[in-house]
Amino acid sequence: MDEEKYRDQFQTYTGRRNFLQRPFFPIYVLLAVSYLLIIIGLVVALSKITTVSSELNKTHASLAKDPFGSDFVLFPCGSDNRQWEYFNGKCYFFSLETVSWTRARNLCQSSDSQLVTIDGFPKQFFLQTRTRNERFWIGLHDIQTEGEWKWLDGSDYITGFKNWKAGEPNSYRNTDEDCGQLWINGEWNDYDCSSISYYVCEKALPSKSRVA
Known part of the structure; x- marks a missing residue:
């Protein structure tokens, strides 16, 4: 009698234990799926990092071959010489001293x-x-x-563009005025070369090949 009673109680306990363990199975499945998703996420992240790193290496290699890089587009006259202004294929410097x-x-x-050298209306308008x-x-x-007026770069003055002020060039009080300048309204004026004025420099557009 007692053995049957203990056997029934043991079976009841075992049944309850199995009943209590069963609800944890879905949790284990969810944890496994979560771990799997985390691993997949890490693999994708590492793949993207590798891709970005590869692109950066390509960019660095490109910059090593081309020091101008994208700055050549943003600053055609050179990123280290931003006081030079670009216009129509050349670079111009406007002085701050006289x-x-x-x-x-x-x-x-x-x-x-x-x-x-001023060779036409487009450059004239830009400068003035x-x-x-x-x-x-x-x-x-x-x-x-x-x-006999001449341009420093050898351009033909006689047949070239001109924009003198009315009555210029001339001499002032019997004093030769041998140097040309842009007057305050953009027209040309001849002036005493020893006088002081601002000035405009002009140079060719830097070539990438010069620094490659």
Whole structure:
């Protein structure tokens, strides 16, 4: 009698234990799925990191071959020379100091450039919008022979573009004025070369191949 009683109680206990263990099975399944998803996420993240790293390496390699990189588009005249302004395939520097014409010529040459040559209306308009209300030396002169005006870069003055003020070029009080400048309204004026004015330098657009 007692054995049957204990046997029944043991079976009841065992049944209850199995009943209590069964609800944990779905939890184990969910945990396994969660771990699997985490692993998949890590694999995807690592894959993306590898892709980004590869792209960065390509960019660095490209920049090593081309120091200008995207800056060449943003700063055609050179990212390290942002005081130079780009216009129509060339670079221009507008001085912040006033000097004599000869000094201005030398300063431009020291920057691998020349005092600007004005060869048409587009450049004339560009320059006069940047120099309005001030005087700026340009690369025009008749220093060698009075009345024979020349551009420093050798451009043909006789048949080329001109924009002199009315009555210019001339001499002022019997004093030769041998150097050209942009007047305060953009027209050209001849002036005493030893006088001081601002100046405009001009140079070719830097080439990528020069620094490759």
